Amino acid sequence: MSVFYTRxxxxxxxxxxxxYEMQRRGLGFDFxxxxxxxxxxxxxxxxxxxxxxxxxxxxxxxxxPFSIFYTIEANSIIVHAVFNDKQDxxxxx
Numbered sequence: 001m002s003v004f005y006t007r008x009x010x011x012x013x014x015x016x017x018x019x020y021e022m023q024r025r026g027l028g029f030d031f032x033x034x035x036x037x038x039x040x041x042x043x044x045x046x047x048x049x050x051x052x053x054x055x056x057x058x059x060x061x062x063x064x065p066f067s068i069f070y071t072i073e074a075n076s077i078i079v080h081a082v083f084n085d086k087q088d089x090x091x092x093x
Contacts (some may be wrong), residue, residue, distance in 0.1 A: 001043050003077045012082035034061050046072050
């Protein structure tokens, strides 16, 4: 199964990475490792995560207060957002 990131999801990842790197060198890479592990889980079991809103599924990230919002389309996973769970929930996809 292929994984595609929307422009918004890519921007979310870049912003979070930069913020964590400013907090402590290397922490941004730890964040990306957790994202990668979550994506591997999504690829292996795409329907295991509950539908959170409309057709968006939500996978929470270990160690960091983030969630991946994605949809399953044909043979692809589309990542729509990497959402900071401490933000206003009204901003969720």
